[in-house]
Amino acid sequence: MTNGKEDKEITIYDIAKRLKISPATVSRALQDHPRISAKTKKKIFELADEVGYRRNHFAGNLRSQKTQTIGVIVPRLNSHFMSSVIAGIELMANEHGYSLLISQSSESARKEADSAEAMFNSRVDGLMVSLAYDTNTLDHFDKFFRKKTPVIFFDRVKPHRSATSILIDNYQAAYDATKHLIEQHCKKIVHITAPPMQNVYKDRLAGYRSALEDAKIKFREENVIVTNLTQEAGYESAEKILKMKPLPDGIFVANDSCAIGCMIALKEKGIRIPEQIAFVGFNNDPMSTVIEPKLTTIAYSGFEMGEVAGRLLVNHLNSTSQINNTTTIILRSDLIVRQSSLKSPAGH
Amino acid sequence: MTNGKEDKEITIYDIAKRLKISPATVSRALQDHPRISAKTKKKIFELADEVGYRRNHFAGNLRSQKTQTIGVIVPRLNSHFMSSVIAGIELMANEHGYSLLISQSSESARKEADSAEAMFNSRVDGLMVSLAYDTNTLDHFDKFFRKKTPVIFFDRVKPHRSATSILIDNYQAAYDATKHLIEQHCKKIVHITAPPMQNVYKDRLAGYRSALEDAKIKFREENVIVTNLTQEAGYESAEKILKMKPLPDGIFVANDSCAIGCMIALKEKGIRIPEQIAFVGFNNDPMSTVIEPKLTTIAYSGFEMGEVAGRLLVNHLNSTSQINNTTTIILRSDLIVRQSSLKSPAGH
DNA sequence: GAAAAATATGCAACCGATTGCGCATTTTTC
């Protein structure tokens, strides 16, 4: 069959024996330790290469008590935004020799806690989390904080003195989105969002409110619809909207899929968008360019967020930088104007 | 601060000492070894629980030469289908104590080989792969085959005597899709697909062709448009279509996003869908219900595919079943008829 | 050219769980 050599794993002991030196020297050489002479290193690297030596992570990690693994917990894996974030994290992690342990909470705080427990037991070197819908305490991460394992929250975050957060300025983004609707002469703007338990929804609500007030439009509780932001929820919200008198002339939704569900329902009822009701979403999901009219939305890159989070964690773990110096990182977001919000003829 | 106990990791030695028994007994008890008495086990479990013992994977894996890790390589992470598959795999893997090492090839055979190499070096217990666009050899998996590490291909597969494949019947699905268009009285049906290097595209092309021939419609090379199946490619393909004389009256696209790109472009040119041109896509992407008219498509569950693949691998690794007995698993797929293909008034 | 400093390598004890083998104790067998 095969060579025979290829079947047995090569260890540093094999290399040491062949070169008549000690395993310690081989180990150090492989780590590019300064105390090993260039000549010896060369010999070792060449032989290692020749015989196809592969470091055994388990032996090394056992000794060094590092796992070279990063845990990632997200609400769900199969959303465009989240899978982009993960792609970004993966890129950074892979580049620096870290592996990813990925788990989803399915928007449940309990499963999030379970995942955290599992991650803890797997002794991940660092943890990245985007919180579930109904997470209202960070107690399940206490173990990590106590052990000084770095934890990074992204997008859906909660402030904590031992953790770093990466997110966009949700307040400002929502302010801009709402202001844009106002500039399109909307007078009655509805906001569809999730329960304001998570920062993202609380801040978006606040931004919406401020924009209204700055334009001397009174904020009204009854113009805020709280849902779970799924596409179905959007569809159902349309009913509530149709019952409003007068009908709103603008709707700002805290996420695109929900906005799209709502638009579809309203269109079925014969509402013209944007003429009767203008729409702004949030996230720049690929779907936002498929719906008709195309959806105005807030764009921010999940991939970039993943990269930033990944880089931050990796740098900290390799201690080129201390994570503690940073508690919050704000990434850029942009309002992308499309037809769904353009009442004025400016929109070519 | 904290208890003090919580800071140091508990090992089986600690438990052994406290109970005045040997670590071997503790180890065996924790594995529910039959030779340890129920009484002893009980004591051990209780203490382990009390002091918060966590098994050290590294020590165990080092000894047992198992990593309890499954490698996953996908073309890209941020597609609805792929992230669903991964969600399915994650579920199964997690349930059985396996971790996932995830990596993306970005549709490049070279990066796929790199990832495979990395997975091999991480000594994954098993590997799941959906092949990149331009992968035309499985040589980069030889190492796994030689080492008898199980490899499962899913969706985008290539037959190999040492690997198992999980996929749908692409031929039949494409046949059904095309037949459906024919039943809608389409006479000239265009097929947009990717280069037929991968099974999925080859089989879909064959199904399309057979359906035509069975309906006594001549298959014409010039009615097949080869692209990379992105949404942009669909958009661009519309140009080619508009130049055809006569215009086709039906288009079967090998994936939804490309179909949608094409539909958007055609709509912009004033083509009426489905009246002038009927559309059928493939994958049942969430976008397919957002486009107008809603897209008829082939539905199959990525989540389920992930679950099946995960279960198969896990069972094999736990040797409750041998994977070698199975070389191919075909999952169910369904034609979902929506407005985009309904020329006849039968549509609801 | 001897002492001091710098460089290069080795020894051996870890890290924590697993497991073949052996011994001791208890139970079964006839």
Add this chain to the structure above:
DNA sequence: GAAAAATGCGCAATCGGTTGCATATTTTTC
């Protein structure tokens, strides 16, 4: 009641790198 079988547990080696400390060798210093 002695031999055989079953049960319960411990000893000690093992998996493969890592690293503090010691030792050996070379280079520098004056």
